[in-house]
Amino acid sequence: MKQLFIVAFLLVSGFGFSQSEQLAEDYFKRGEFEKALLSYQKLNENKNSSKYINKIIETLQQLERYSEAQEVILKRLEQIKYPGLIVELGYNYQLMDSIDQANKHFNDALLKIEEKPNYTFGIAKKFEDHSLLDLALEAYKKGMEMDPQFNFNLQMARIYGEQGNIELLFSNYIDYIEAKPSFQSNAKRAFSDFISENKDNENNLILRKLLLLKLQSNPEPYWYDLLSWLYIQQKEYNKAFTQEKALYRRSQESLSRILDLALTTVKEKERDIANAVFQFVLDNSQDIETRLTAHQYILEMEIEDADKKQRDEIDEKFNNLFEQYGKYEQTISLQIAYGNFLAFHKHQPKIASDFLKTSLELQLSAFQEATVKLKLGDILVFQERFNEALIYYTQIQANLKNSTISQEARFKVAKTSYYKGDFTWAESQLKILKSSTSQLIANDALELKLLISDNKDEDSLQTALKLYSKADLMSFQNKNNEGIALLDKILTEHKGETIEDQALFMQAKLFERTKQIDKAVASYEYIIANYRDEILADDALYFLAELYQNELAQPEKAKELYEKIIFEHQDSIYFIEARKRFRRLRGDAIN
Numbered sequence: 001m002k003q004l005f006i007v008a009f010l011l012v013s014g015f016g017f018s019q020s021e022q023l024a025e026d027y028f029k030r031g032e033f034e035k036a037l038l039s040y041q042k043l044n045e046n047k048n049s050s051k052y053i054n055k056i057i058e059t060l061q062q063l064e065r066y067s068e069a070q071e072v073i074l075k076r077l078e079q080i081k082y083p084g085l086i087v088e089l090g091y092n093y094q095l096m097d098s099i100d101q102a103n104k105h106f107n108d109a110l111l112k113i114e115e116k117p118n119y120t121f122g123i124a125k126k127f128e129d130h131s132l133l134d135l136a137l138e139a140y141k142k143g144m145e146m147d148p149q150f151n152f153n154l155q156m157a158r159i160y161g162e163q164g165n166i167e168l169l170f171s172n173y174i175d176y177i178e179a180k181p182s183f184q185s186n187a188k189r190a191f192s193d194f195i196s197e198n199k200d201n202e203n204n205l206i207l208r209k210l211l212l213l214k215l216q217s218n219p220e221p222y223w224y225d226l227l228s229w230l231y232i233q234q235k236e237y238n239k240a241f242t243q244e245k246a247l248y249r250r251s252q253e254s255l256s257r258i259l260d261l262a263l264t265t266v267k268e269k270e271r272d273i274a275n276a277v278f279q280f281v282l283d284n285s286q287d288i289e290t291r292l293t294a295h296q297y298i299l300e301m302e303i304e305d306a307d308k309k310q311r312d313e314i315d316e317k318f319n320n321l322f323e324q325y326g327k328y329e330q331t332i333s334l335q336i337a338y339g340n341f342l343a344f345h346k347h348q349p350k351i352a353s354d355f356l357k358t359s360l361e362l363q364l365s366a367f368q369e370a371t372v373k374l375k376l377g378d379i380l381v382f383q384e385r386f387n388e389a390l391i392y393y394t395q396i397q398a399n400l401k402n403s404t405i406s407q408e409a410r411f412k413v414a415k416t417s418y419y420k421g422d423f424t425w426a427e428s429q430l431k432i433l434k435s436s437t438s439q440l441i442a443n444d445a446l447e448l449k450l451l452i453s454d455n456k457d458e459d460s461l462q463t464a465l466k467l468y469s470k471a472d473l474m475s476f477q478n479k480n481n482e483g484i485a486l487l488d489k490i491l492t493e494h495k496g497e498t499i500e501d502q503a504l505f506m507q508a509k510l511f512e513r514t515k516q517i518d519k520a521v522a523s524y525e526y527i528i529a530n531y532r533d534e535i536l537a538d539d540a541l542y543f544l545a546e547l548y549q550n551e552l553a554q555p556e557k558a559k560e561l562y563e564k565i566i567f568e569h570q571d572s573i574y575f576i577e578a579r580k581r582f583r584r585l586r587g588d589a590i591n
Contacts, residue, residue, distance in 0.1 A: 028055070033062045050080075057088060066096045083112040083119050087126035106135055110142060117147040124155065133159050151179050157190070166194055167206045174210055181222045188229055197584055199234040221247055228261075237265050237273045245280065255285050262297065271301050288330060295321055296334050303345055311346055327359070332368050335359045336375050343379040344478060353379045370396045370405050377412060382477050386420050404438050411441050414448065419473045421466050423452050443573065450535065455499045464494040468503060475506065480514050483507075501531040505539060512543075517551050538572035541565050549581070559585040 024039030037059045044052040053076050060069035069092050077085045090105030109123050120143025127136035137159055140152035157172035173187045194203045207230060215223040228243035244258050258281055265274035278294040285291055302314055318338045325331050335356070342352035356376050360369065373392040380389035393416070396409035414429035426448070433445035455465045467490050474483035487507040491500065508523035524544035527536055545561035548554040562582035565572055572578070 024055070028059060028062075033059050037063065050076075050082075054088075057092075061092065061095055064095075066092055082122070083109055084122040084126040086112065087123055087130070087132075091126075091130045091132070106132070110135070110139060113139060113142045114146060117143050117150065120144075120146075120150060120152070121155075124152070128155075128159065133163060151176065153179070161194075166203050167210075169194070170203075170207050170210050174214060177222060177226075178214070178218070178220075181220070184222050184226060188226070191230075192233070195230070195233060196587065197234055198587060199236060201587075204230070204234060219250075221250060224250075225257075228257075232261070232264060235268065235270075237261070237268070237270050241273060241277055241280075248284070255281055255290060259290070259293070262294070266297060266301065274301060288325065292321075292325060292331060292334055296337050299341075300337065303341055306345070311341075314341065315346065327362075329362050329364060329368065332359060332362070332364065332372065336372060339375055339379065343382055347478075349379050349383045353383075366399055367403075367405065370400050370409070374405065374409060374412070377409075377416075381412075381416055381419065381473075384419075384473070386416050389416055404441075407433060407438055407441050411445055414445070418448065418452065418469050419476075421462070421469060423456050423462065423465065427452050427456075451502060455497075455502075458497050458499065464490055464497055464499045467494075468499055468506075471503075471506060475510060480510050484510050484514070501527055501534050501536050505536050508540070508543070512547070517547060521547060521552075538565055538569040538574055541569070542572075542574040542578060545578070545581070549585070555585050 020039060020043060024036050024043060027033070027036035027039060037056065040052050040055045040059060043049075044056060053072060057069050057072050060066070060072065070089065073085055073089045073092060076082075077089070086105050086109040090102045090109065093099075093105060094102035106127075109126075112119050113123060120139055124136045124139035124143070127133070127139055137156055140156050144150050144152055153172040153176035157169045157176070160166075160169040160172060170191070173190060177184050177187055191207060195201065195207060196204065198204065208227070211223055211227045211230065214220075215227065224243045224247040228240045228247070231237070231240035231243065240261060241258075244261055248255065248258060258277060262274055262277040262281065265271075265277060275298060278298050281294040282291055285294070299314060299317060302310065302317075306314060318334070318341065321334060322331065322338075325334075327335060336359075339352045339356040339359075342355065343349040353376055356372055356379070359372050360376075364372065373396055377389040377392040380386070380392070390413060393409040393413045397406050397413070400406045410429055411433055414426045414433065417423075417426035417429065430445045430449040430452070434442055434449070451468075452465070455468070456462055458464055467486060471483045471486040471490070474480070474486065484507055487503045487510070490503040491507075494500065494503075504523050504527050508520045508527075511517070511520035511523060521544060524540040524547070527534075527540035528544070531537055531540075541561050541564050545558040545565075548561065549558035559582055562578040562585070565574055565578035566582060569575065
């Protein structure tokens with residue numbers, strides 16, 4: 001019982017002590033320095049600690065009671081002989097405008113490093129604490145000079161950054177990487193604060209020069225890596241590819257970095273360089289899975305803008321690959337891509353679904369089988385065989401419960417029901433998906449649910465919503481002109497109804513798809529002008545900005561629109577990307 005009492009007493013005492021310390025900190029932060037001083041002195045009486053003594057010194061300095069601060073420093077210096085206190089004494093003299101005395105003590109502190117290099121960090125940190133950055137740098141340099149095993153390049157880089165000396169910041173990070181190559185990922189994050197996409201930016205030029213010098217004098221893999229990374233930030237993918245090839249030829253270990261570069265160029269729609277990178281993969285890889293990945297990406301890029309003759313040639317390429325690699329489990333991804341190509345690009349859904357049903361006869365994993373069924377369901381929706389599609393989607397949900405692909409299948413059940421005009425069932429599925437672990441699915445589910453709930457009660461027959469869902473299906477089927485015409489019908493016959501802005505927005509996207517850019521611009525501008533307080537206002541701003549930036553070569557107009565999102569739509573899902581693009585167009589460095 002006595003032991004329990006002692007434990008309880010200690011816990012309560014510790015809690016009270018913690019509260020007293022917090023109270024002292026609060027007084028200090030509020031500028032109530034007399035109260036803070038009394039609190040810290042009381043704390044120090046109970047527990048003599050450097051932490052409390054330093055706060056007492058700092059509080060006395062805030063109260064301009066420098067003589068008392070000096071007494072505390074000298075007394076503590078007698079007790080522990082810590083040379084950082086010499087810096088503190090010098091700083092106290094500086095506050096009293098006794099510059100000669102201050103400099104004497106600063107120099108005495110630096111001499112202590114010569115006596116014992118282990119003092120370096122403590123002394124330099126004290127200089128930093130009082131913004132005496134040049135003296136901190138001198139301390140770090142002296143410490144490294146006295147003991148070459150010390151490496152303070154990181155600390156020095158940070159100080160050079162505070163001083164705005166970017167070249168020495170880069171140089172110290174690079175020296176640190178040379179000593180510890182594993183630091184290069186952290187260095188990239190640090191470099192990102194100071195470089196931009198503009199290859200002619202002064203900081204970019206400095207970093208490039210330093211890396212090239214290192215590469216010439218000491219061609220280690222990490223210099224190739226960093227130079228490639230810099231070129232990627234500048235979107236100079238050809239130069240990045242040159243570095244990656246050189247790095248691969250030195251190590252011959254893995255093509256994963258080359259593949260990562262290829263995927264980046266695909267995402268950035270740099271097709272020529274993407275093709276060149278994938279071709280390099282094909283020329284240098286013996287791994288079947290890697291080769292199939294490269295082939296598939298090459299074909300998918302070719303599909304995007306192919307005419308009828310080119311689609312026939314692509315069909316032949318797919319079949320040549322199946323002859324070479326077979327129609328086995330290993331090529332299932334390529335088989336799904338071929339089924340998609342047949343249905344959505346060659347408009348041969350029957351042949352596509354028959355082909356994928358044959359794929360289902362292979363010894364597939366549960367996930368592979370679900371992926372095939374997901375595509376089969378999409379093809380059946382394309383054919384407007386909704387009930388058959390729902391069977392496949394439901395099977396996926398039953399077989400892979402709670403997985404991401406199961407949630408995707410549930411969303412497709414909702415979307416298919418919506419295409420059918422069964423808005424009540426679609427809405428019930430979408431409610432479940434609002435809490436999906438996949439943010440993308442959750443966002444899509446919420447967007448579709450809002451569309452249905454906002455428009456289903458507009459009239460008892462739900463005429464406008466049914467027309468809209470039909471136009472949406474036509475968009476899915478790549479029947480773009482038919483979709484545009486049906487949306488025109490909505491805009492004429494249901495003008496002023498809540499679905500009008502949705503119809504305008506979908507029509508704008510279809511105008512984009514059919515390269516009717518001027519009409520797309522007009523639709524977006526109409527939404528911005530007439531529906532500025534509605535849910536699609538930020539979407540219209542963002543996609544109009546994209547058109548001005550990427551299609552119409554009018555970056556200033558794009559910048560104005562991104563700025564509107566930043567200042568008028570802070571809760572927009574496009575906010576972060578809009579801010580990044582705005583800063584990029586303004587020429588800022590981008591994190």
